[in-house]
Amino acid sequence: MMELTRKGEYAIRGIIYLAQQPPGRVSLISEIAAASDVPQTFLAKIFQSFAKLGLVTSSRGTGGGFVLARPASAITLREVVEAVEGPILPNRCLLGSSCDRGGPCLVHGVWRTVQTEVVNILDGVTIETLARTREN
DSSP: OOOOOHHHHHHHHHHHHHHTSOTTOOBOHHHHHHHHTOOHHHHHHHHHHHHHTTSEEEEOSTTOEEEESSOGGGOBHHHHHHHHHOOSSOSSOTTGGGGBTTBOOTTHHHHHHHHHHHHHHHHTOBHHHHHHHHHO
């Protein structure tokens, strides 16, 4: 139903790494990329998206880098995924043009329910929970 791209996977790895750092510790993109095993240029673009959406704060110059903009307990997996993948619940039919025959197709409601459940699950998982799980 919902397929996570490599970009989404990289985004999750990068933000989990930040969540595992001591509060307020600034991390360089090179350090995050190396620790997360993600290409640095790719991760830099992802973190720019994070910064625009207020998930991370960036600082330039000596000692510059990234830090979580709010506690990891206040960042959901859905926010991270949607930052790079776009909305999980699009304002269009899941089946594309298949519903253009004078109303929704017979399985339309089922797919909508599946999507809603995926969103609810992702909303219920915080980055803090994932960071703790990964440390153990």
